[in-house]
Amino acid sequence: MTRLYDEERLGVLLRILRPAPTGWVRAAQELPAARRQFDQIVARAEADASFRAALIADLEQTLAAEGYEPDRQILSEIRARLDND
Amino acid sequence: MSGMSSVSDSDLVRRCRDGDQGAWNELVERYSRYVYAIAVRGFRLPDDDVEDVFQDVFTRIYTRLDTLRDDSALRPWIAQLTRRRCLDALANKGRETPVDEAGVHEESADLADVEEAFAVREALATLSENCQDILDRFFARDQSYKTIADELDIPSGTIASRIARCLGKLRSQLEGRYDPEDGSRG
Numbered sequence A: 001m002t003r004l005y006d007e008e009r010l011g012v013l014l015r016i017l018r019p020a021p022t023g024w025v026r027a028a029q030e031l032p033a034a035r036r037q038f039d040q041i042v043a044r045a046e047a048d049a050s051f052r053a054a055l056i057a058d059l060e061q062t063l064a065a066e067g068y069e070p071d072r073q074i075l076s077e078i079r080a081r082l083d084n085d
Numbered sequence B: 001m002s003g004m005s006s007v008s009d010s011d012l013v014r015r016c017r018d019g020d021q022g023a024w025n026e027l028v029e030r031y032s033r034y035v036y037a038i039a040v041r042g043f044r045l046p047d048d049d050v051e052d053v054f055q056d057v058f059t060r061i062y063t064r065l066d067t068l069r070d071d072s073a074l075r076p077w078i079a080q081l082t083r084r085r086c087l088d089a090l091a092n093k094g095r096e097t098p099v100d101e102a103g104v105h106e107e108s109a110d111l112a113d114v115e116e117a118f119a120v121r122e123a124l125a126t127l128s129e130n131c132q133d134i135l136d137r138f139f140a141r142d143q144s145y146k147t148i149a150d151e152l153d154i155p156s157g158t159i160a161s162r163i164a165r166c167l168g169k170l171r172s173q174l175e176g177r178y179d180p181e182d183g184s185r186g
Helices: A007-016 A022-029 A031-047 A049-057 A059-065 A072-084 B009-017 B021-042 B047-067 B071-092 B101-107 B109-124 B129-140 B145-152 B156-174
Strands: none
Touching: A007 B109, A007 B129, A007 B156, A022 A031, A022 B021, A022 B047, A031 A049, A031 A072, A031 B021, A031 B047, A049 A059, A049 A072, A059 A072, A072 B047, B009 B021, B009 B047, B009 B071, B021 B047, B021 B071, B021 B109, B047 B071, B071 B109, B109 B129, B109 B156, B129 B145, B129 B156, B145 B156
């Protein structure tokens, strides 16, 4: 059955799907690169004990010194991975 | 602008699985408002939780895309991931009243409104770029007539009539009476 819409209802519905903040959308779009970086860091931590120890001692500083710029979510996942290993 | 290109969800999923960054960008663009609306309007999460939910949902989508059994069922899958993540956020807040998904559904007509709004947006995507733009600016971005007129370089006195005309086209599209030949003008 065809649903009928008046202008007021259309306006209400058009207002529901507001744009998410631009930075959030951009961060989500950059996920593939962030995941690649995550995989790279984890692989290196598994292969290099001194790198892993440095990560455990100071995660953010170690990654920054190595030229990585992971976002908050990736940092949290790396931290969790190191805790679980 | 609308995030609703003519590419089907199935094609988008297939291309994302193949590592196509452009397809992923489009998937995020297509569903970012939807995920955001479920968290904000459907579950009324506090602002500080919404960003966590938003990023976590897209991370799950990206990392679990291979587990999606029916590529055409992308939207219900995303809705389910988002609802679950919102419930987790509420649970983590230690609300006094236990919240379960069924309860949220029963109580919230807002979630049904989000679904209906998505259908309206799909219909909007079939209209001209001009109509999509002006309706989005006015309704979803809360821009004033003056701002719209200034940014689109059109007389402000014509904004109301353009909006009314585009709403009429949108209504016709939703009610199955839209003539695509007429859709090229806004």
